[in-house]
Amino acid sequence: MGMPSIDIVFTVAAQTAIARSEKGVVAVIVKDAANNGPLGAMTTKLQIPEGLTAANQGYLQRAFLGYVKPTQKVIGYVLPEEAENLTEALDWLATQQFDYLAGPPEITTEECSAVKDWIVTQREENHAIFKAVLPNTEADHEAIINFTTDGIQVGEDTFDAAAYCSRMAGMLAGTPMTYSCTYAPLTEVEDVTRLTQWDMDAAVDAGKFLLFFDDMVKTGRAVNSLTTIVGKSKAYQKIKIIEIMDMIQSDLRRAFRDNYIGKYANSYDNKMLLQTAVTNYFTTLARDELIQPGFTVGIDVEAQTAWLDQNGVDTSNMTTEQIEQANTGSEVFLYAAIQILDSIEDIKVTITV
Numbered sequence: 557m558g559m560p561s562i563d564i565v566f567t568v569a570a571q572t573a574i575a576r577s578e579k580g581v582v583a584v585i586v587k588d589a590a591n592n593g594p595l596g597a598m599t600t601k602l603q604i605p606e607g608l609t610a611a612n613q614g615y616l617q618r619a620f621l622g623y624v625k626p627t628q629k630v631i632g633y634v635l636p637e638e639a640e641n642l643t644e645a646l647d648w649l650a651t652q653q654f655d656y657l658a659g660p661p662e663i664t665t666e667e668c669s670a671v672k673d674w675i676v677t678q679r680e681e682n683h684a685i686f687k688a689v690l691p692n693t694e695a696d697h698e699a700i701i702n703f704t705t706d707g708i709q710v711g712e713d714t715f716d717a718a719a720y721c722s723r724m725a726g727m728l729a730g731t732p733m734t735y736s737c738t739y740a741p742l743t744e745v746e747d748v749t750r751l752t753q754w755d756m757d758a759a760v761d762a763g764k765f766l767l768f769f770d771d772m773v774k775t776g777r778a779v780n781s782l783t784t785i786v787g788k789s790k791a792y793q794k795i796k797i798i799e800i801m802d803m804i805q806s807d808l809r810r811a812f813r814d815n816y817i818g819k820y821a822n823s824y825d826n827k828m829l830l831q832t833a834v835t836n837y838f839t840t841l842a843r844d845e846l847i848q849p850g851f852t853v854g855i856d857v858e859a860q861t862a863w864l865d866q867n868g869v870d871t872s873n874m875t876t877e878q879i880e881q882a883n884t885g886s887e888v889f890l891y892a893a894i895q896i897l898d899s900i901e902d903i904k905v906t907i908t909v
Contacts, residue, residue, distance in 0.1 A: 580729025582619045582627050583654040584722050585645045586612040587635045587662070594648055595632035608634070611719075615661045618723035622730025623740050630726075635660070642667050646674050650682070656701075656725035657688040663718050668693040675699050683809060685802035687780075689725040691717035694763065695781040698792045701728065702781035704759065705767040707749030724765070727775070728795060733803065733846055736796045736899035738778040745773040763793065777901065791896065800846055800896045808834070824881045827855065827888055838894060848895035855880045856891040863887055 590607035598604060604616045612634075619630045631652055633645040642659060649657065659671050671688050672695045678684040679699055687699045694702060703724050708715040723742075731737040748767045751759065756776060759766055763781040767773050778795040782788070791797045811833075820826045835853045842849045861879055864871050871879060 580622070580625075580627055580656070580726075580731075581654040582630045582722070582725045582729045583649050583652065583657040584616055584619050584630055584632050584725070585635065585642055585649075585657075585659050586615060586632065587637050587639055587660050588612050589637050591634045592636050593634060595634060597629045597631050599629045604632075611661065615658075615719065615722050618720070619658065619726040621723060621726050621744070623727045623737055624732055624735055625730045627726045627729050642670060646671070649686075650678060650684075655685070655687065655729045657686060658722040658725040659688070659690065659718075661719040661721070663691065663721075665693075672697065672700050683805070685806050687728075687798070687802075689721045689728065689765075691721055693781065694783075696763065696783050698780050698782040698788075698798050700781045701765050701795065702763055703766070704764040705748050707747070708745055708767065709747045710744055711746070728778075731796075731799075733796065733800050734844075736778050736794070736901060737775055738899065738901050740775045740778075742767065742773045742775070748773055765795075791898070794898060796899060797896050804841075804894075807837070822884065822886060822888065827890075830888065831855070831890060834890065834892065838892065845897055848897055851892065851894040853890065853892045856889040859889040859891070860884060863889065 586608065588608050591605045595605065598616075601617045601620050604613050606613075608616070616630060616632060620627050631649075631654055633648055635642065635645055657671065657675070659667055663671075668690045671690060672693060675686050675688050676697060676699065678686050687701065689701045689703050692702065692704050693700060701724065703717050703721055705720070706716045708717075708720050727737055727740060727742075731740070745767065747769055750769055751766070756766065756768055760777045760779055761783075763779060763783045764776075765779060766776040768776055779793050780795055780798060782793045785792070816830060831853055838847060838851045838853065841847045842851065857876055857879055860882065861871050863884055864874075864879065864882055867885070869882065874882070
């Protein structure tokens with residue numbers, strides 16, 4: 557009868573991908589004399605504690621603004637004003653689930669570095685899909701958005717980059733994967749520190765996410781802080797691409813863990829059924845224009861050959877089919893080759909008169 561449960565799980569995950577991407581969760585850290593500790597999940601601005609300073613309340617409120625969709629929820633952590641680092645808050649956030657993190661509005665250079673290191677560690681060691689918006693932080697990493705705009709005028713108030721990171725985190729969390737937040741309008745902002753076109757181009761090339769004035773204030777190209785392309789493609793510099801990659805990783809890992817691992821014999825037939833389930837998942841993503849059609853899913857023959865060699869099996873005279881069908885203990889080696897679709901951001905028109 558095969559394994560319908562795993563196929564259904566993959567199909568449902570793919571069918572709900574866009575809907576799930578329309579709801580983002582933002583984590584925000586502030587320092588205050590009141591309400592020290594976790595604030596929990598807030599789904600509206602009305603749940604922000606009144607005991608916090610006006611500046612901290614405003615910082616949390618800005619995280620709710622979103623973009624295409626409002627932010628689903630904000631999870632907050634309040635550190636004492638005299639806290640020397642963000643460790644207590646980060647330790648708690650490691651037990652939570654969120655999309656984007658914004659540090660305190662008065663975050664220091666050292667604290668930015670600590671957040672960057674924590675995000676990278678969580679992604680590499682714990683398979684988290686956390687990302688952070690940090691002010692003026694050249695992190696050179698796809699999970700860190702380096703927000704650099706100062707002079708942000710909102711009514712009678714003017715904010716620097718650090719004080720507006722929660723707003724940018726909310727904007728990114730409120731951007732579904734079918735969109736890019738390039739040229740997203742910030743209707744509440746009246747003006748920003750202005751840059752020349754050359755300066756803006758140079759900033760984007762340096763991995764800086766910025767705001768600019770173009771009849772109204774908008775975001776620049778939606779890039780993260782990655783600038784060193786080693787073993788990666790330029791696509792890794794796009795916030796939208798990383799969002800889709802994170803979703804795919806999270807969906808596959810959860811489906812494997814909850815519905816496959818330990819529940820089926822590691823036979824060739826069951827490997828093929830798993831391959832079919834993954835293929836169906838990608839087919840739905842391609843239909844929804846998140847990835848390009850023409851993807852490939854299959855047994856990773858190279859990895860499987862290496863495993864067999866390491867475990868005393870002579871593969872020198874084995875055919876590809878024999879290697880694919882060989883017993884690999886508890887190991888399953890699959891590969892997938894996909895192309896994630898970006899949004900339209902560059903339009904060139906040639907006009908002949």
